Amino acid sequence: MSDNEHRCEGEAQRLQLSGMWKQESKTGKVYYSGSLGNLILQLWPNKFKESQEDRKPDLILYVVKRKPKPRPTEQTEGAKTDEEVTF
Numbered sequence: 001m002s003d004n005e006h007r008c009e010g011e012a013q014r015l016q017l018s019g020m021w022k023q024e025s026k027t028g029k030v031y032y033s034g035s036l037g038n039l040i041l042q043l044w045p046n047k048f049k050e051s052q053e054d055r056k057p058d059l060i061l062y063v064v065k066r067k068p069k070p071r072p073t074e075q076t077e078g079a080k081t082d083e084e085v086t087f
Helices: none
Strands: 005-007 013-015 021-024 030-036 039-045 059-065
Touching: none
Parallel strands: none
Antiparallel strands: 005 013, 021 030, 030 039, 039 059
């Protein structure tokens, strides 16, 4: 069994997908964030849950598509002049 696989007593084998890190929003709210490939995972408390007896979930998992990194252009790479080109 690898480090990414865990077996709980009486349960099927589990596969770890990602780690989550505790974060704090600009407004001071605590949430957890991690990544899975090109996706960002965010785990937030359910702000619509009113009590422990409420049957709404305690936490909500959001998936956010990671913004693509800008591709380098000739200006950022430093365009080669005719003198710099080798044949």
